[in-house]
Amino acid sequence: MFQTERQIIETKIKTFCAANGIPLAALEWKPIPFSGEWGFSTSFFGTAAAEARLGKKVVVAQRAQEIAEQVKNQVSDVPGIRRVEAVKGYLNLYFDTQEYTRRVVDTVLEKKNRFGSGPATGQRVMIEFSQPNTHKAFHVGHLRGTILGDAICRILEFAGNEVVRANYPGDMGLHVIKWLWGYLKFHDGEEPATDIAKWMGEVYAEAAHRIEENPDLEAELRALYARWDQRDPEIVALWERTREWSLEGFRQMYAALDVRFDVYYFNSQEEKPGKEVVEELVRRGIATDERAQGGAVIVKIDEVLGLTKEQFRTAVVLRSDGTALYSTEDLALALHKFRDYPDLAKSVYVVDVRQSLHFTQVFKILEIAGHAQAQKCSHVSYELVTLPGNVVVSSREGTVVLLEDLLREATTRARAEAHKKNPSLTEAQLESVAKAVGLGALKYPILARENTKMVTFDWQTALDFNGQAAPYIQYAHVRCNSILRKAGGLPDVGPDVGCSTFDYELNPAEIQLIDMISRFPGEVQRAAAEYKPLAIASIAYDIAKAFAGFYDACPVVQAEPQVRAARLRLVAATMQTLANSLALLGITAPEVM
């Protein structure tokens, strides 16, 4: 946001160093740790160290400070920079806060819901995420991939990319066969009632249990799989009907979570193309068909690549009975995506960490087969959600917290809390607040965490509406709105409408707030580059916290007319930035709560 000044100063520093034979290291700019003022800084340790390496006898820290002091004199009269200081080897440049505050606030109010967005990159990116299995329960374990993938899509789009949101439900596989078997055997003819997904999950869990108790039944399963593979009309019809029940359940779930998709792929559709890919791999000698010896079709990747140390290992790409595996289908799907969208710059898979080897194998095999698209494929992995005591969420073990239950509980709790805090809310307001707060409380802790870190789900944390959580940020947004409402909206500032004027000594809390708002666009870029919603979750909280400090320290509505006008614009800018950041997380910013 302050590129111009930065450029001028960099040029001056470079000129000075060149003229004095100082081997300037690359300049990196960072915000100054907050001390009531606002600015940016760079250090000269690298430069001093470079001198030392060249044989000059210096104590690095001391020399860095010397250089900083010399440079300081060169840049003391840059317009817009109020003060320059050299401290501990750092050169600190403090903004003319009035000028910059005006600039930041005006930018936000001008760009509105586009504030923080990046310029169009011209790149189309596909993000595949969620991948629920039909015929199974949708539980907290699935929540993370769905929420994370959705946030990544929102962030990449905002950062300037064209995003294709892809879902890839697992609608065929051993689990589905198991379900169909259980249904035919114990629930034939039954129809799902209200909680479809829940009922589907129960049927599956029962089938899984029966088979575990009596392994002899597995023969029946294999027979059923064979009937499917030969497309026995009766089985296909049953599969189509019951699959639709699940998909309907998913649609309801996604609507409740405020998540949408542009395209659906189904692994059942990739079975045949996948087998064709495998056949070709065998023909070309990349895959080895061991079926004659009772084995499967495999790709000895390390051997094919001539590696002596095991790295990519061996991948099974087709079962010995000729039925398709996920790897079979993923080979075809990867190519399928590029046929549908030939201009994809990236094809990203948001899938949990356990599939890491699987995806490196799939992408490597495609690369070996000469498909250049493979290099555009990447796996963004995330850790699992576990239950307290490190219990893995499993529909088979019955250790599940169903998403329906979670959503219902969160909403109910949020509703009760909202009613308690603000009894004046109407029924309709309560309704929307409950949804926004309940959902936000659910999403935020998942997103405000490194993807590589495990999330332990427990009800207490999930439903804690205090502290560093979505409701805190939403509340800041509500308070902004409340101030603007009380003040009757933004004031007309005369002929210079659209220009904020901060002609008074700014309170440190105001400067802190402005500082945080100005960092938002940079965080968007970082979050997009690293597929890291955490960066947005953090800055959103930082802005909310800064606002809470401002709210406490700086009266707005009752302030002097000039101060009031300026602060109202700052409040409006804060509200906008909070809304933008929450939107990137898929969290609603309510007007009241």
Next chain:
RNA sequence: GCCCCUGUAGCUCAACGGACAGAGCACCUGCCUUCUAAGCAGUAGGUUGUGGGUUCGAAUCCCGCCAGGGGCGCCA
């Protein structure tokens, strides 16, 4: 046996190789005639698992070790 991830305050987590390692929760002390207290201010809490190395500078990069989790030819 090989590979990946994690280890930071009592707990849950931040920290882009840079200044004094920061938040929340829990605990304790204050603050609602004043823009919504889902809030604010303050106290306390640390040998960043461990031993080396690189660097002017390491929680961060490299190597070893310890501990926990995950993955390794027919689950998805």
